[in-house]
Structure formats: structure tokens, C-alpha cells
Amino acid sequence: MSLKIYNTLTREKEEFKPITPGHVGMYVCGPTVYSDVHLGNCRTFISFDIIYRYFKYLGYKVRYVRNITDAGHLEGDRDEGDDKFSKIARLQQLEPMEIVQKYTLGFRDVMRQFNCLPPSIEPTATGHISEQIRMAQQIIDNGYGYVVNGTVYFDVEKYNKEKPYGILTNRKMEELLEGTRDLGGQDEKKGRLDFALWIKAKPEHLMQWPSPWGMGFPGWHIECSAMSEKYLGKQFDIHGGGMDLAATHHTNEIAQSQACYHTSPANIWMHTNMLTVNGTRMSKSLGNGFLPGELFTGNHPLLEKAYAPNVVRFFMLQTHYRSTLDFSNEALQASEKGLKRLWDAYENLAKLPANDTAAADAELDANVNKLLNEFDEFMNDDFNTAKVLGNMFELVPVINSIKDGLIRADALSSQTLERLRQKFKAYLEDIFGLQSGSAGNEKLGEVMDMLIGMRKEARAKKDFATSDRIRDQLAAIGIQLKDEKGGAMSWNLE
RNA sequence: GGUCCUUUGGCCGAGUGGCUAGGCAAAGCUCUGCAAAAGCUUCUACAGCGGUUCGAGUCCGCUAGGGACCUCCA
The missing domain is CATH 1.10.730 (Isoleucyl-tRNA Synthetase; Domain 1)
Structure with a gap:
């Protein structure tokens, strides 16, 4: 009886064969901490928590890496302008890292409430700037990256001549190009699908680091490629995330790793589906999320x-x-x-x-x-x-x-x-990570034993007024008494 | 527009071509001082049309509805 996992890459369930017997390396794309996580985000992390727990149940040693994105996530679809952290920080007159700290702590608190086990490693993008710069440089050296005015782009069309760029979501280059908006000639990218590995920062930009190409900050996709390689190696077992990440983020991750290391980073790509409200996806941009x-x-x-x-x-x-x-x-x-x-x-x-x-x-x-x-x-x-x-x-x-x-x-x-x-x-x-909902403390248990004893006495004397009063008043404060066969009683908190 | 997914009983949902998933709700019964809890029973559905097959919710085609991705989002 072997474990089978659906692989987005092959679009079928495959038998799980770990790279190192007895061990699992799993990378899951974590939250971008510029706002509160909503319930849809939580669904993904809860799903992978159960997967993590099941691997452990099976006896595997699991290294579970889930990143915190705390830099570089751009507001729009063009590789320019402020990143999300800088923008919020400016609005609230805070340091970007204050924003990051606030929502990182909030995220961890929510995960704890949902009883999600903490990952083995929770790396941050800002903590791995040099790794990202090094990876971008290697991609340039390998001929898949180019620099325009301090920004480094990934050359998708060149890459696609050697490896199928749209492999993860089963798309052909021509289809992707058709679906892309024409940016009207104001773009400095060579190809419409090219994406930024490193982005030049304007002088007033709040988060920026020195690089071979001047002051700037990393593109969104490079952090996961750099950090997964650092902690799990050039090839590891499982890469996961929400389905919405497959078409762009994960597609670019594969391209980056292939261009840099000539390997596809993960053997199995797992994607969790969306949480919807009235049939429509819960998302930050639609504002229909529940916290x-x-x-x-x-x-x-x-x-x-x-x-x-x-x-x-x-x-x-x-x-x-x-x-x-x-x-x-x-x-x-x-x-x-x-x-x-x-x-x-x-x-x-x-x-x-x-x-x-x-x-x-x-x-x-x-x-x-x-x-x-x-x-x-x-x-x-x-x-x-x-x-x-x-x-x-x-x-x-x-x-x-x-x-x-x-x-x-x-x-x-x-x-x-x-x-x-x-x-x-x-x-x-x-x-499943479920917990007892009616965990009272010991004193409560003793008090309940006392009340149950009194109610039993009352019933023995057919003093139903008293026995009903005990039951009803407990019900009013949210404690349910259950009479059982043979006169025993049990209780739980509503 | 392109790519892909989806449509299951009052509601939520699982389903490998052949036997009632399950939960919630509802109804009846048993137990009980009463109630709750619990137990038993009932409720047999697969969007529509056509096809393949001995046999289809499950495969294929068409039609209709819904959704996702193609642009930041788990």
C-alpha cells in the first residue's frame, strides 16, 4: 500500500518516492505579510499541515519549509513602482519592518489557533537577499537574464526555446502570449512574458539593498527559488501552494531553477484549491475575505x-x-x-x-x-x-x-x-489536528461532579423541580448535561 | 477571446463502469419523570440531450449554468 499524490506537473496521481528514503523535503509558499491572512489563505496552510502530519504519521522525517514573503511583492503587474510593504508603510507612517512584524506575528497567532504545527524552517525574503542576488547573477551568467537600467529580467522566450515554459499549467507559449496584455511600448522588457528577478529602486524607496546592478530589491519569484534551494537542495520532493500560484509564481520558479541549476526544483507540485464565498473565490483584491x-x-x-x-x-x-x-x-x-x-x-x-x-x-x-x-x-x-x-x-x-x-x-x-x-x-x-473543545480545568470537573451528585440525589427523591433547575441553569451558562443509560450523567461545554 | 475545471438528494459534500459514502436538516419509533443525548428506521440523487457498453453519476460528444487562470492574490 503506497502513498499516491496528485502531481500538477503530470496531471495524474503518482506513487510517492522520496529522493532520500525515509525523508521528505517539502516547500510551501507562505503568506505575504503586508495584511492579515484571510480564511482562504488559511485553507492552504491547514491542508499542508495535515499533509505534513500524515507524513510524520507514516514515519518520515520531514523538513517542511514555509517562507514569509516580507519584501519585493509589487502592487501592479508591471515591474516598477513600490512594493506592497513600502506602500503600506508609507500610508501608515511606519517602518516597513514594523508592518512585516505585525502581520508575521498575526499570521503565527492564527496558525497556532488553527493548531497548525510550525514548519521546520520559516525563512524570510529579506533574510536571503544575498542568495537571491547570487541566483539572479547565475541566471544572467547562464544567458537567461538581462539587465536594463538596473533591473534584471528573465528572458522567457529564450528559455522557452529550450524548455517548455508553460509546462506546469500545460500552456503553450503562443497561448500565453495571446493572453498577455500589450503594455503599449513603454515597457523596457524584451518579451511580454519576461519577469523581474531584481528591481531597481528609486532613491526614496524604503526597502532597498545594494546589488551588482545598483540599489534595488528582489522580484517576487526569486525568493522561493533561492530559499528552497538553500534549505532543501536543487531538487526536493514536494513544492506546494495555492492553485492561484501555479500559473505565474510556480511557473517562474521552475524557469528560474532550470535556468540556474538545470534542474526542475520539485518532483511533485501540489496545489490546493480555493475557498469560495457564494461561488466566487475569496481573495484579497476582491475584498470578500473573512479574517x-x-x-x-x-x-x-x-x-x-x-x-x-x-x-x-x-x-x-x-x-x-x-x-x-x-x-x-x-x-x-x-x-x-x-x-x-x-x-x-x-x-x-x-x-x-x-x-x-x-x-x-x-x-x-x-x-x-x-x-x-x-x-x-x-x-x-x-x-x-x-x-x-x-x-x-x-x-x-x-x-x-x-x-x-x-x-x-x-x-x-x-x-x-x-x-x-x-x-x-x-x-x-x-x-487531523483536532483538539478537545470542552477542555475544562480540574476545578470545573470537581464542581460538575458535585452538581451531578446533587442532581442524582434529587432525582432519586423524585424532586424533579430541583433536578431540572440544575440542568436548565447549567444549560443557560453553556454546559450540557446528558443523562445516560443506567442513571449515569456526563457533560460537555457547548 | 484563449486555456482549463466544474454541475451529485432540502443544504454541504465523497465517489476506482456493476452493491445505499458520510455529515446537517426533516419525519417516525425506542429509551427517558420530562427534555436533551444516544440507538433504530425512512428520505436512492447524480444539469439536459445523444453515444460507447451486457451495464455509466463514473467514459465520449453536443447544449446549458457556474467557476478558475491568462494581471497582485493561498
């Missing part, structure tokens, strides 16, 4: 209530990463309830008594094992988290029925029960 904070507080005109990070993560897990996912209150509420049901069953599972018998219900035992076996099979088929969750939900009635005595306690063998526990823990917590 994670707005979601967690419910403070947004389109939101009917607040949703916990856990719920949002679960919501995303129910869809395959290469499908678009449409954002709506209804879908999130369905996820909230579904997650609660699943998590309750998971907590019930932990409480089931162990037995050391053979399976009394061999058919059920076999079926449970089949469903558990499929967890890995589904994940190995291009990380199909949705199918794993489908199986988990099929196991929920089994768990709950054993707990309630509707299925006899020894129906499953002790080994099967133990497997069930291990798989649920591995998947829910370690791979």
Missing part, C-alpha cells in the same frame, strides 16, 4: 454566529483539498454539529471498558477492522480526509451502542477495541 478573528468571534455581517477554529478545521477536512470549498453559515453549522457528535463518540470510546476476550460478534468485529484499515488507504489515495471522516462516522453508532449497552461489551475483541482507540487518536488528534 479568522472575525470567524472566531462571529463579528462579521455574513456570519450568524462564532465558529471555533476546530470547527473550521473540521469543515475543511470534509472536502478534498483539490476541490473548491464554498463557505456558508449552513455548512459551518453542519460541521459544528457533526464534529460534536464525532468528538463525543471519541470521548466515549476512551471510557469503554477493556476486555480480554475474543470477539463475540465476529461479523461486527471484521467490519470495524475493515473500516479502520481503510483510514490509511484513503489517506494514501492523495490525502482523502473526507473519506476517512465518512468511515469514522460509520463507527460512531458502534461506539455509542457499546457504551449504552445496545451492543454487548465483548462484541469486539480486545485487539479490535484497542485498534479502534489508537486509530481514532492518531487520526483525530495527530493527523
Whole structure:
């Protein structure tokens, strides 16, 4: 049973064969930190967090590099003018690095709330200026770059004569040229598709560095090529990012690495699909993005209530990463309830008594094992988290029925029960990165034990007024009491 | 305009040509002092038309709707 991953480059699922056995090198394009990350950005990082976690579950040593873009991202499509950081800094009368610091910290905070593991390395563009200059110089030396008035351009048409430039998105040069706007002769580039490796800075420009071509700053694409090479080598296993990056950013990365090192940087290119709102892509430029904070507080005109990070993560897990996912209150509420049901069953599972018998219900035992076996099979088929969750939900009635005595306690063998526990823990917590939503502190647990004891006493005396009051008042402050078979009671936080 | 993707039951969504994914909602029942929770049952859909096939949601063609990329964006 091998892991298969869909490769954008070949447009098919391929068996994953690491370059170094037992190790995975993965580079994911991170955020540009001149504004808050919105939920669409988060989807990509959550998807790759699960991929990262699954590789670790499989026993791989993973070097996961995700950059922070903190320089060089231009406002328009022409390789001139201010970069985004300088522009915002000027508007807010701050140092560009104050902007960078603010949104970097904000990004990390959001990632922590979503329970995304930090990458192994989180390099910044400003921290790797010399590497980028060196790479641009090498590209010039190799004949694929040219300098015009202090700016270095990549010669796409020359490159395309030797290597297919549009290979990643399956486009031919002629098609690309047709789709490109005519810039009206004011352009200093030789070819319309040429892009900047290094950009000349005007004297008043806030972020600039010395280079062989004068003061300037790096183009957007070169940072990922330079940093991925530095930390993962000229060729590594996986390069990922949002689908919107494939056509331009990743296409240029491949061209840069080929022109510089004569190798295609990554064996597998993975692209996550977009998060949409009412069928339209959530994006910074359209301004239809949700900020994670707005979601967690419910403070947004389109939101009917607040949703916990856990719920949002679960919501995303129910869809395959290469499908678009449409954002709506209804879908999130369905996820909230579904997650609660699943998590309750998971907590019930932990409480089931162990037995050391053979399976009394061999058919059920076999079926449970089949469903558990499929967890890995589904994940190995291009990380199909949705199918794993489908199986988990099929196991929920089994768990709950054993707990309630509707299925006899020894129906499953002790080994099967133990497997069930291990798989649920591995998947829910370690791979999917979901967390307990009702984690009260110890004191709360003791107080609840006391109240439950009082309610039991009241019920024994048929003092239903008291027992209902305890239940209703707890419900009012968001604690749900559940009467169980045999008079036991459990509770959780809403 | 070019390239590509997509269209699944009330909603969200998974689907390797042959057997009901799953979640949410809804309805009925069981359990319960009542309620909630839980369990059981019901709800069999694949945009339209045509084709290939013994058999298609799954392959092919056409038509219609939606979307993405081609320009900064995960």
C-alpha cells in the first residue's frame, strides 16, 4: 500500500518516492505579510499541515519549509513602482519592518489557533537577499537574464526555446502570449512574458539593498527559488501552494531553477484549491475575505454566529483539498454539529471498558477492522480526509451502542477495541489536528461532579423541580448535561 | 477571446463502469419523570440531450449554468 499524490506537473496521481528514503523535503509558499491572512489563505496552510502530519504519521522525517514573503511583492503587474510593504508603510507612517512584524506575528497567532504545527524552517525574503542576488547573477551568467537600467529580467522566450515554459499549467507559449496584455511600448522588457528577478529602486524607496546592478530589491519569484534551494537542495520532493500560484509564481520558479541549476526544483507540485464565498473565490483584491478573528468571534455581517477554529478545521477536512470549498453559515453549522457528535463518540470510546476476550460478534468485529484499515488507504489515495471522516462516522453508532449497552461489551475483541482507540487518536488528534473543545480545568470537573451528585440525589427523591433547575441553569451558562443509560450523567461545554 | 475545471438528494459534500459514502436538516419509533443525548428506521440523487457498453453519476460528444487562470492574490 503506497502513498499516491496528485502531481500538477503530470496531471495524474503518482506513487510517492522520496529522493532520500525515509525523508521528505517539502516547500510551501507562505503568506505575504503586508495584511492579515484571510480564511482562504488559511485553507492552504491547514491542508499542508495535515499533509505534513500524515507524513510524520507514516514515519518520515520531514523538513517542511514555509517562507514569509516580507519584501519585493509589487502592487501592479508591471515591474516598477513600490512594493506592497513600502506602500503600506508609507500610508501608515511606519517602518516597513514594523508592518512585516505585525502581520508575521498575526499570521503565527492564527496558525497556532488553527493548531497548525510550525514548519521546520520559516525563512524570510529579506533574510536571503544575498542568495537571491547570487541566483539572479547565475541566471544572467547562464544567458537567461538581462539587465536594463538596473533591473534584471528573465528572458522567457529564450528559455522557452529550450524548455517548455508553460509546462506546469500545460500552456503553450503562443497561448500565453495571446493572453498577455500589450503594455503599449513603454515597457523596457524584451518579451511580454519576461519577469523581474531584481528591481531597481528609486532613491526614496524604503526597502532597498545594494546589488551588482545598483540599489534595488528582489522580484517576487526569486525568493522561493533561492530559499528552497538553500534549505532543501536543487531538487526536493514536494513544492506546494495555492492553485492561484501555479500559473505565474510556480511557473517562474521552475524557469528560474532550470535556468540556474538545470534542474526542475520539485518532483511533485501540489496545489490546493480555493475557498469560495457564494461561488466566487475569496481573495484579497476582491475584498470578500473573512479574517479568522472575525470567524472566531462571529463579528462579521455574513456570519450568524462564532465558529471555533476546530470547527473550521473540521469543515475543511470534509472536502478534498483539490476541490473548491464554498463557505456558508449552513455548512459551518453542519460541521459544528457533526464534529460534536464525532468528538463525543471519541470521548466515549476512551471510557469503554477493556476486555480480554475474543470477539463475540465476529461479523461486527471484521467490519470495524475493515473500516479502520481503510483510514490509511484513503489517506494514501492523495490525502482523502473526507473519506476517512465518512468511515469514522460509520463507527460512531458502534461506539455509542457499546457504551449504552445496545451492543454487548465483548462484541469486539480486545485487539479490535484497542485498534479502534489508537486509530481514532492518531487520526483525530495527530493527523487531523483536532483538539478537545470542552477542555475544562480540574476545578470545573470537581464542581460538575458535585452538581451531578446533587442532581442524582434529587432525582432519586423524585424532586424533579430541583433536578431540572440544575440542568436548565447549567444549560443557560453553556454546559450540557446528558443523562445516560443506567442513571449515569456526563457533560460537555457547548 | 484563449486555456482549463466544474454541475451529485432540502443544504454541504465523497465517489476506482456493476452493491445505499458520510455529515446537517426533516419525519417516525425506542429509551427517558420530562427534555436533551444516544440507538433504530425512512428520505436512492447524480444539469439536459445523444453515444460507447451486457451495464455509466463514473467514459465520449453536443447544449446549458457556474467557476478558475491568462494581471497582485493561498
